[in-house]
Amino acid sequence: MVKQKKAHWRKLDNAAKLYSAASNKKDTRVFRFYCELKEQVQSELLQEALDQTLETFPTFLMVLRKGLFWHYLEPCNLRPVVKEEYKEPCSRLYIRDKKTLLFEVTYYQKRINFEVFHVLTDGTGATEFLKELVKNYLYLAHKEEGLEQVSLQPEDMTVQDQEDDSFLKYYSKDQKRPKKRKLHAFQIRRKKKDGNRLHVHESIVSVQAILKRSRELGVSMTIFLTAIYMMAIHEEMSKMQKKRSVILMVPVNLRKFFPSTSMLNFFNWIEPGYDFATQDGSFEAVLNHTKAFFEAELTKEKMSAHISELLALELHPILRLAPLELKNLCIQAGAKFSEKNVTAIFSNMSAVKMPESYVPYIERFGVYTNTPKMELCLCSFQDKLSFAFTSRYDTENIERNFYRLLKEQGISAQKVEPVFPKPTMPSEQEMKVYKIYSFLCIALVALMLVTDLNFHPKIRWTLFTAGGVATMWIASSIGFFKRYNLLKNLMWQLLIGTIISFIWDALTGWHSWSVDFVLPLMSVGTLLAMCVIAKVQKSPVREYLIYEIMAAGYGLILPGILLFCKVVKRPTVSMFGALACFLFLVGVLLFKGREFKEEMQKNLHV
Structure with a gap:
């Protein structure tokens, strides 16, 4: 039972700040934890189980938003819908400017999949969520x-416990870590698979056999598996590569070194x-060297x-104020540079334990992640x-070597062929249409321009046409790429629209129509459009106020600046437009003061 069900907006933990900045379409920073049952999954029951799980973990109902200095997580009214698996494992969950949850629950045959963006939680948090989900199902x-029915979570656990930033809790500015010279790491360079798709190779080994040999x-x-x-x-290395x-x-x-019940990232x-x-x-020799390294590095002090060291960089007063x-x-840039210091990744999520009465219904648990390198989970x-080996390389030699070396140690692995449905990838039609449209505009x-250079018409209709097409292309491109957030789209259209009008005015002899009429009318018109869109979409105040x-x-x-500098020749429209905007801001302070203060706090937190 979780006390105080409501989650609040929160700052990102140290690791989440890295993932929010470094994630992209190819490197999604998404990982999958799944449970293979001994029976076919029923979608209706899984949806009901998910709804119950979110009552225990309301901190997962978050969307990622941008502030001036940092991203932050904010509660939302979105509800996850269970779907049959439909896309490549560990596909992108966070799409810039699109309001989406940072996790997804799907199923396929006997498998329940839980995929999550690393900004939201780490492997331990994902394990707890999936265990609760499977138990409820x-x-x-x-x-x-x-x-x-059994309880897997402490009876006195609160939302504050789940939202606890343990990095900050155990940070000490007085403790310094000696700098070590980074070694040059070998990089696996193989031809990428067709379409650069993620491929997964899974096998099962006896825990007792591994433990016995270790x-x-x-x-x-x-240490043994490392x-x-x-x-x-x-x-697989050549003589030169060695x-x-x-x-x-x-x-x-880090929970093994520092007590924490946080569902946020807390790992080193x-x-x-x-x-x-x-x-x-x-x-x-390799084993003894690895053993000595682990013993030296896996200490509470280290x-x-x-x-x-990580927090000192994040909390640096100058760096905090950078946009x-x-x-x-x-x-x-730092993440790209750090990749060169590592050859591959090895993640051990340890043992998943379930109540004894639930064990007969479960075949196994598994985990893997999207990665730009090769990763073993x-x-x-x-x-x-x-x-589970994951990579985008067109080779299986390293996996083959790994299992052969295990066999030489007396441990046999049973290969498992992951069963995935044929992915129904999001349509590329929109981008294809945009590319055709862009080509036609450029053409x-x-x-x-060629016509103007060859015929030199007295009325430069060719240049006006070219400028008009370019203006249309810029405005429509902004609309296309910012289509997930209409309010942000409008703000960009206002900014770019007024800049383009200034340029047009200057190129046609500067008659000041851009500052006399276009700027104030576009500003007031954009403000009114935002109010209408927020009303129609029934958006919460926190989504449209900023x-x-x-x-x-x-x-x-x-x-106001242009009036003061006497750039405006006909000030009437500008003054009334500025007055309307001023009164709107006054109204916000008077009637939405609390919300205004909260939005400023979220967007300006450092």
């Missing part, structure tokens, strides 16, 4: 057979590596120091350890 499906070697399961993974990659080290990124759940990572060119390449778009560019349930502009304030501020400040 199985109870609904089998309660008449005597299956009892204990015989005196190491943990993670060494195997590095050796599997090494076997000059670089094989380095893995291994995420670490270590980067074990091995230089096969200068060190002994035997399995024993984890705390890394938290402090969001500038931060995004820097984060994207694993999790276990009962005695089934599920491995017409080019034709008009755009109306921006439009009113633009219609008040810019004409």
Whole structure:
């Protein structure tokens, strides 16, 4: 039972700020946790189970919004709808300017899929959500057979517990982490698969077999598999490539070091590596080196120091005040640069445990993620350890090497062919039509310019036509790419429209019609259009207020500056337009003061 069901807007945690900036169409930062049942999934019961799960985890009903300095998460009235699986695994969930939830629940045959954007939660949070979902589904499906309802979450857990930013909680500005020189990591360079699609290779291994061999070697399961993974990659390296080290990124759940019930991201990572060119390449040597690295790095002190290092950069007073778009560019560049320090990724989600009475209905759990590199993810349930290799490379050699090396250690793997429906990818028709339209516009502009150069008409109708087409193309392009958010679309149209009118006015001898009439009329017209759209769409105040304030501020400040500088020749329209915008802002402060203050706090938080 969760106390205080309502979630509030919240700042992003340290890891989420990276994911929100670095995600794109190819690198979606989405991962999938799934449960394979022993029975076919019923969509109606799964929808009911999902609704119940969201009562326990209301913090998942969030949308990602942009502020001036940072993104932030905000509660919404959207409700997730369960669908049969219909697209490539780990496809993009966050689309810029589009109001969508950051997770999705689908099913296919006996499998329940939970996909989530990493901004919302990490592997531990996703595990808890999926366990609750599966438990609710199985109870609904089998309660008449005597299956009892059980609680998986602490009775006294609150929404505040789920929203706790544990990075900030355990941050200490006095703790410094010594800088280490990054080694040059070997990069897997293979031909991408057709269409650059994600491919998934899964296998199942006995947990007891892995644990038995690991204990015989005196190491943990993670250390054992890390060494195997590095050796599997090494076997695919040429002599020249062996000059670089094989380095893995291994995420670490910080909840094992610092008490936390947060559903937000709370993990760190270590980067074990091995230089096969200068060190002994035997399995024993690689294993011992990896064991020593884990023992040195997996300490509370090292984890705390890394938290402090990450937060110190985020909380730097100058960097905090940098505009969001500038931060995004820097984060994207940093993420791209950091990729070169890692060869592949290894994520161990550990064991998934369910109440004993629910175990007979479950076949196994599995996990994998979208990645620009190669990634190995694993999790276990009962005695089934599920491995999943994901990549976009057109090769299976590393996976083959991995399982062969396991077999040499006395461990056999059972290959599983993931069953996916034929994806019904979103139609490319819209983009195709836009490209044809753009080509025709460019062709017409080019034709008009060539005509003008050859015939030199007295009335330069060719240049006016070219300028008109270019103006139409710019305005319609903004409308196309900002189509997911009509209010933002209008704000962009106001900004670009007035700039284009200034240019037209200047090129035709400057008669000041752009500042006398177009600017004030477009500002007031945009403001009125925003009010109408918000009313028709029945949008909450928090979704439209900031755009109306921006439009009113633009219609008040810019004409005011132009009036003061005496650029405006006929001031009547400008003055009445500025007056209308001023009165609108006064009305907002008087009648929507609380909402205005909250929106400013969200959009200007640093």
